[in-house]
Amino acid sequence: MVSSDMLVDDYALRGDSGPPNWPWAGKKGEQDMRTVEFGLDAQPASMIEEFLSALEEEDAVMARLLREALEHLMPLPPSGQERSQKRQEANSQVAEELDQLALSENGGGQP
Amino acid sequence: MTRYFIRALAVEGFRGINNAGDPLRLRFKPGAVNSVFAPNAQGKSSMFEALCYAIKGVVPKLEEMPASDRPSEYYANRFHQGSPAIISLTLEPDDGSPQVEISVERLVDGTRRVVSPSGYPDPDGLLKSLDTEMCLVDNRAFLRFVEDTPLERGRSFSSLLGIGELSEFRQALETLAHGRTVASDFEIKSLETSVEGQSRELQRKEVEIRDELRSLADVALPEPLNLADVNKAAIASLKQIKVLRDHVDGQTLEGIDWSQVKEAIKTAEQSEKQTELAGVEQSLAVLRGLDASEDEAGAIDEVVSAAEALDDLVSQTKGSKFQDLYSRALAVVTSDEWDDEAKCPVCDSRLGFPLTDHLESCLAGFAAAQKSAEALREKWQRASWVDRLGRLAASTDLAVDKKEARQIADIGLQVERLEASTKEVGEVLAVLKKLDDTLLNERQVLEGKREDLRAVLPPSLVAVTEQVGHAERLSSALETYGELTASLDADEAKLGRRKAWVGFIKTAATAFQDAEVSLSTAKTQALESAYKSFYSEITRNPEIVPALRKASGSEGLHLVLERFFGLEDLSAPSLLPESYRNALAISIFLSAALESTAPARFIVMDDVTSSFDAGHQFQLMELIRTRIARPGNPAGPQVIMLSHDGLLEKYFDRLSADAVWHHQKIQGLPPRGAVFTHTQQADRHRAKAEQFLRAGQVDQGEPLVRQYLEFRLQQIIRKVGVPVPFDFAMRDDRKLVQGCLDAISEGVSLHKAAGDLILTRGQLARLETQHLPAIVGNWVSHYATGVVSSFDPHALLGVLDSVDELAGCFMYDCSCSGSTRRRFYKSLSAKHCSC
Numbered sequence: 044m045v046s047s048d049m050l051v052d053d054y055a056l057r058g059d060s061g062p063p064n065w066p067w068a069g070k071k072g073e074q075d076m077r078t079v080e081f082g083l084d085a086q087p088a089s090m091i092e093e094f095l096s097a098l099e100e101e102d103a104v105m106a107r108l109l110r111e112a113l114e115h116l117m118p119l120p121p122s123g124q125e126r127s128q129k130r131q132e133a134n135s136q137v138a139e140e141l142d143q144l145a146l147s148e149n150g151g152g153q154p
Numbered sequence: 155m156t157r158y159f160i161r162a163l164a165v166e167g168f169r170g171i172n173n174a175g176d177p178l179r180l181r182f183k184p185g186a187v188n189s190v191f192a193p194n195a196q197g198k199s200s201m202f203e204a205l206c207y208a209i210k211g212v213v214p215k216l217e218e219m220p221a222s223d224r225p226s227e228y229y230a231n232r233f234h235q236g237s238p239a240i241i242s243l244t245l246e247p248d249d250g251s252p253q254v255e256i257s258v259e260r261l262v263d264g265t266r267r268v269v270s271p272s273g274y275p276d277p278d279g280l281l282k283s284l285d286t287e288m289c290l291v292d293n294r295a296f297l298r299f300v301e302d303t304p305l306e307r308g309r310s311f312s313s314l315l316g317i318g319e320l321s322e323f324r325q326a327l328e329t330l331a332h333g334r335t336v337a338s339d340f341e342i343k344s345l346e347t348s349v350e351g352q353s354r355e356l357q358r359k360e361v362e363i364r365d366e367l368r369s370l371a372d373v374a375l376p377e378p379l380n381l382a383d384v385n386k387a388a389i390a391s392l393k394q395i396k397v398l399r400d401h402v403d404g405q406t407l408e409g410i411d412w413s414q415v416k417e418a419i420k421t422a423e424q425s426e427k428q429t430e431l432a433g434v435e436q437s438l439a440v441l442r443g444l445d446a447s448e449d450e451a452g453a454i455d456e457v458v459s460a461a462e463a464l465d466d467l468v469s470q471t472k473g474s475k476f477q478d479l480y481s482r483a484l485a486v487v488t489s490d491e492w493d494d495e496a497k498c499p500v501c502d503s504r505l506g507f508p509l510t511d512h513l514e515s516c517l518a519g520f521a522a523a524q525k526s527a528e529a530l531r532e533k534w535q536r537a538s539w540v541d542r543l544g545r546l547a548a549s550t551d552l553a554v555d556k557k558e559a560r561q562i563a564d565i566g567l568q569v570e571r572l573e574a575s576t577k578e579v580g581e582v583l584a585v586l587k588k589l590d591d592t593l594l595n596e597r598q599v600l601e602g603k604r605e606d607l608r609a610v611l612p613p614s615l616v617a618v619t620e621q622v623g624h625a626e627r628l629s630s631a632l633e634t635y636g637e638l639t640a641s642l643d644a645d646e647a648k649l650g651r652r653k654a655w656v657g658f659i660k661t662a663a664t665a666f667q668d669a670e671v672s673l674s675t676a677k678t679q680a681l682e683s684a685y686k687s688f689y690s691e692i693t694r695n696p697e698i699v700p701a702l703r704k705a706s707g708s709e710g711l712h713l714v715l716e717r718f719f720g721l722e723d724l725s726a727p728s729l730l731p732e733s734y735r736n737a738l739a740i741s742i743f744l745s746a747a748l749e750s751t752a753p754a755r756f757i758v759m760d761d762v763t764s765s766f767d768a769g770h771q772f773q774l775m776e777l778i779r780t781r782i783a784r785p786g787n788p789a790g791p792q793v794i795m796l797s798h799d800g801l802l803e804k805y806f807d808r809l810s811a812d813a814v815w816h817h818q819k820i821q822g823l824p825p826r827g828a829v830f831t832h833t834q835q836a837d838r839h840r841a842k843a844e845q846f847l848r849a850g851q852v853d854q855g856e857p858l859v860r861q862y863l864e865f866r867l868q869q870i871i872r873k874v875g876v877p878v879p880f881d882f883a884m885r886d887d888r889k890l891v892q893g894c895l896d897a898i899s900e901g902v903s904l905h906k907a908a909g910d911l912i913l914t915r916g917q918l919a920r921l922e923t924q925h926l927p928a929i930v931g932n933w934v935s936h937y938a939t940g941v942v943s944s945f946d947p948h949a950l951l952g953v954l955d956s957v958d959e960l961a962g963c964f965m966y967d968c969s970c971s972g973s974t975r976r977r978f979y980k981s982l983s984a985k986h987c988s989c
Contacts, residue, residue, distance in 0.1 A: 087316070087317050087319035087323075091319065091323050098662060102658070105655065105658045108655070109658075109662065113323075113326055116330065117322070118322070119322055119325055119326055127335075130330065130332075130335065130339070131339055133330065134330070134336070134339035134340065135339070137655060138339070138340055138652065141651040141652055142648050142651070142652075144651055145644070145647035145650070146644065146648075148647055149644055149647045
C-alpha cells in the first residue's frame with residue numbers, strides 16, 4: 044500500500060464553530076493524522092469513490108459540493124480555455140450553495 | 155474480471171477498404187502470435203484504423219487534422235457509396251463464456267451505430283471498456299512517448315499503467331484548487347475588503363453613538379456597546395423634557411416620530427428661527443462627522459512612504475518591455491529545448507556566466523516593484539482618510555467641484571491597478587487639504603449662524619432643540635449601526651464558508667495528488683526490472699541502461715539513462731538513436747501490458763518496427779514470441795502484429811509453420827477494388843505440388859517440390875539445431891537440398907560416433923536406408939542433370955512423402971500437455987522433456 048499524509052495547518056478556516064470533525068483536523072505535529080491509501084491492485088474508479096466517501100464521512104456538505112463541482116468539470120475538456128470556463132461555472136455553482144449555507148447559518152434562509 | 159481476445163475482424167467500406175458486399179475478413183487465434191503482412195497501400199493500416207474506430211470511436215490521425223480539411227468525410231471509403239461502413243468484431247472472453255459479436259456502423263450521415271448480433275446487452279460499453287493506451291499502438295505512440303514533455307509523458311504513462319482515470323481526477327481537483335483562480339473565483343479578496351470596510355464603518359458609528367449619547371444624556375456606556383442600554387438612557391433623558399414627554403413616553407428611539415416632536419417644539423416656541431436653528435445644528439453634526447481622526451496624519455505618512463518606496467523600486471527597473479523580454483528569455487533558457495545556460499538565446503553568443511541567474515535577478519527587481527505596489531494598494535484600501543476623502547467629495551454640504559471628485563475616483567482606480575506613484579498620492583492629498591479647508595470654512599460660517607440664532611431664541615428651547623437634534627441623530631446612527639451589523643455578519647459568514655471551501659479543496663487536491671504520485675511511482679518501480687530486461691534483450695547493448703524517473707511531487711516522468719558507456723544519469727531522448735528510442739518505448743509499453751488487468755487482453759501493433767534496425771526488429775519479435783505473447787507467456791496478452799516489412803514477412807512466414815504462430819497476408823486492389831486475405835498454411839507448397847503432379851503437370855509441380863524439400867529440410871536443421879557450415883548459415887544460395895542433406899547426414903554421423911544420438915534405432919535405420927537414398931535417388935541426382943523430362947510424377951510424389959517421413963525421424967511423441975503430440979527433438983542428442 045502507498046499512502047500520503049493529509050493535514051492542514053489551520054483548520055480555523057472552517058468557518059464553523061462545531062467540534063473539529065474536519066478530515067484533516069489534526070494540527071501539524073499531532074499524531075492523529077488522516078491518510079489516503081491507494082492499493083496497488085485496486086481499480087481507479089473504486090479508488091476515487093473511496094476517496095470521496097472518506098471526505099463524505101468527515102464533512103458530508105463539502106464532499107457533496109465537491110461531487111457536484113466534479114460532475115460539472117469532468118470529463119476535462121482538452122482546451123485550456125474551455126477548462127477555465129467550466130471551472131468558473133463549477134466554482135460559481137459551489138459559491139452559490141456556500142452562500143445559501145452561510146445565509147441559513149445566519150438565520151436568514153434555507154440551506 | 156473477464157478479459158477479451160479478438161477472434162475475427164471484418165471490414166467493409168471503411169477508409170481504404172471498399173469490398174462492397176464482400177467484407178475483408180481476418181481471423182485471429184487467441185492461443186497464437188498473429189501476424190498480418192501487406193505491402194504498402196494494401197489496406198493494412200485501414201484495418202488498424204477500423205479497430206480504432208470500433209474501440210475508440212474515432213481515428214486519431216483524422217481527428218488531429220484541421221477542421222478545414224473536413225476529416226469526418228474521410229472515415230468512409232470514397233468508392234463505397236450509398237451504404238454504411240461496417241466493422242464487425244468477434245471477441246472471445248478468456249473465461250470460456252460465449253463469443254461476443256459486435257457490429258459498428260458508420261452511417262452515411264457520419265453517425266456511429268453499435269449493435270451486437272450475438273445479443274450482448276451493452277456492446278458500446280464493452281467496446282469503451284477495451285479502450286486503453288496499449289490495446290492499439292502504432293509507431294506514433296512510441297514517438298510521442300519519447301518526444302513528449304515530461305508532464306505529457308507522465309499523463310500518458312498513467313493511462314498505460316491503467317490509472318489514467320486517477321490522473322484526470324487529479325487534474326480536475328487541481329483545476330478546482332488552483333491557487334490564484336480559486337481565490338479569484340470565490341472573490342475572497344473582495345469580500346475581505348468589504349468586511350474590513352464595514353468593520354471600520356461600524357467602529358465609526360459606535361463612536362458617533364457614544365458621542366451623541368454623551369451630548370444628549372451625559373452618559374458614558376461601557377464596552378461592548380449595548381444597544382438596549384443606549385435606547386434606555388436616551389429615552390430617559392428625553393422624558394425629562396416636559397414638552398417632549400408625551401411623544402417619547404413608552405417609545406424606543408426608532409419609534410419616535412421626529413416631525414411631531416419638532417412640531418411640538420415649534421408650537422411651544424412659535425418661531426421660524428427655531429426651525430432654522432435645528433437645520434444649522436443638523437448641518438454642523440454632518441460636518442463634524444467629516445473631521446479627520448487623531449491618527450490620520452500617521453496613516454497619510456504610511457501611504458506616502460509606501461508610494462516613495464514604490465517609486466524607488468520602479469526607477470531601478472527598465473520598464474514593462476524589458477520585463478516581458480526577461481520572462482520570455484527565462485522561459486527559453488529553462489526549457490528542455492535549451493541546453494546551454496551560458497549562451498544568449500537572442501544572439502547565440504557565449505556569455506561566460508549562467509544566464510538564468512542574471513534573468514532571475516532582473517525579474518526579481520520587477521517582482522519587488524509589484525510587491526511594493528500591492529503594499530501601497532493595501533495601505534490605501536485600509537486607510538481611514540481615503541474613506542473620509544470619499545465622504546468629503548460626496549458631501550452635499552460642501553458643494554465639491556465634480557472635476558475633483560472624478561480625479562479622486564480616477565486615482566483610486568490607478569492604485570487598484572497598481573499604477574499609482576507619489577505623483578498621484580500627492581495630487582489626492584492636495585485635494586484632501588483643499589476640501590478640509592472648505593470644511594473648516596463652512597463650519598465657521600454655520601457656527602456663527604448658530605450663535606446668532608441662539609442669541610435671539612429663548613435659552614430653554616434652544617437647549618431642547620439641541621437635545622432633540624442629538625436624539626434624532628442618535629436614532630439614525632443606531633439604525634445604521636443595526637443595518638451594518640447585519641450586513642457584516644452576513645458577509646463574514648459568507649467569507650468564512652468560502653474560505654473553508656478553499657481550504658478544503660486545496661487540502662483534498664494535495665492529498666489526492668500525493669497519493670496518486672506515490673501510487674504511480676510504486677507502479678513505475680514495479681515495471682523497472684521488466685522493461686530493463688526487455689530493452690537489454692532487444693538492443694543487446696549492456697553499455698546503455700535506461701530508467702523511468704518520476705518527478706518529485708508532480709506527474710512528470712523523465713526518460714533517463716542510468717548508464718551510458720560509463721557515464722551516468724543522462725537524458726535518454728537527447729542521446730539515444732531512433733531505433734534505441736523506439737526499443738525503449740516499446741519495452742516500457744510491453745512491461746506495462748504484462749501488468750495490465752484491463753478488459754482488453756490483446757495488443758494490436760501497426761508497423762511498430764518501421765524505424766527499428768533489422769537486428770532490433772528480430773530481437774523484438776523473439777521477445778514478443780517467447781516472453782510477452784500467448785502461448786509463449788500463457789498469462790500474457792494475445793499479440794496481433796501488422797507489418798509491411800518484407801524482411802519480417804519472411805520471419806512470419808517461417809514461424810507460421812508452427813501452431814504457435816498464425817500468419818495472414820492481405821492482397822488486393824484498394825481503395826477502389828477488393829482486398830482479400832491469404833492464410834499462409836505450412837504445407838501450402840506441398841498441397842500445390844501434389845495438385846500439379848497428380849494432374850501430370852511435372853513442369854509446374856517440380857519447382858514446388860524443390861521449394862517444399864528445402865523448406866522441410868531447413869525446418870529439421872533449425873528445429874533440431876543441426877550444425878551447418880559457415881557459408882550455409884550465411885548465404886541463402888547455399889541452402890539447397892543437397893547442402894541440407896549433407897548437413898543433416900554429417901550431424902547424425904557426428905552424434906552417432908559420439909554415442910549420444912537421440913534418434914531411435916528404427917528412425918536411424920529408416921533415415922539411412924530409406925529416406926535419404928530415396929530423396930537423393932529420385933530428386934538430387936535427377937535435378938543435377940537439369941533435365942525436366944527425367945522426372946516421373948509418381949517418383950516426385952514419393953519424394954514428398956519421403957521428406958515428410960525423413961522429418962518424422964527427428965520427432966518423438968510428447969505427452970507433457972496431457973495429449974500426445976509429435977514434436978521435434980530439442981537437438982540431435984536430447985529431447986525437450988522426459989517423455
